[in-house]
Amino acid sequence: MDDFIRGEIDAEIIEDDDSSIYLSIGDLMSGLLMFFALLFITALLQLAQKDVPKRVVIGNVVGQMKSNHINVKVNPETGDISIQESILFAKGSTELKPEGKAFLRSFIPVYSGVIFSKKEFEQEISRVVIEGHTSSDGDDKTNLQLSLLRSSSVYNYIFYEMNFPTKTPLSQKILAAGRGEIESDKYDNPGDRKVVFRFQFRSDELKKDIVKTSL
Incomplete structure (x- = not known):
């Protein structure tokens, strides 16, 4: 028991x-x-706070383009500025048209002026990429070469033939790249033939780091 x-x-x-x-x-x-x-x-x-400087920069770019009557397409989310082929180049050409040079002379000083107008803007923008883009018309290799040569033509004109107050600091942030038809529609679309000025934001890089850390 x-x-x-x-x-x-x-x-x-x-x-x-x-x-x-x-x-x-x-x-x-x-x-x-x-x-x-x-x-x-x-x-x-933290991600929300990191977006604030980026939005302010983009807002200033949009405002300055409008106030200076520069007719470009600005992506309100990324700040990308798209310049259509017809403004800068003849179809299939890598040589800037006189109208294209005139456009760059009016656009670049204003665009660069925004970047360096405030220390926080300058710090927020880690790089500016001049991207050449083509439509899907033609073969990949030719389009990639055409896009790179066009972005190089824009770069060379800005830094070898133009003078503007922020030329030296801009040269330290900017590079040229060719994207070919990577972002084009499946069918030939003239709107895909363009040069894009694309910001790379420091806050976007920090956001990626924060996301990685939190996972």
Whole structure:
């Protein structure tokens, strides 16, 4: 009889120990979930704060283009400025038209002026890429070469034939690249033939780092 009672007591003790272990694990998991939730919320707040300088820069670019009557397409989310082929080049050509040179003379001083108008703008924009783009008409290799030569023509004209107050600092941020037909429609679309001035924002780079850290 005593052995039976002792066995029941031992079983109850084991059950109590198991319950304590399960409760401890549950509390630990709840704590971890709470920690990661707070970490995620903090990351979201940091991402929102990092977007502020970027939006201010883009807003200033849009405003200056309008106030100086420079007719370009500005992406309000990225700040990308698209300049259609017809403004800069004859179809299939890599040589800037006189009208294209005149456009760059009016556009570049204003565009560059925004970048260096404030220290925080200059710091926020890590790089500017002049991208050549083509439509899907023609073969890949030819289009890639055409796009690169066009972006190089724009770059060379800006830095070898133009003079403007922020020329030297801009030269340290800018590069030319050819994208060919990578971003073009499947069918030939004249709107795909363009040169794009694309910002690379420091806040975007930081956002990627924050996301990686929070995962």
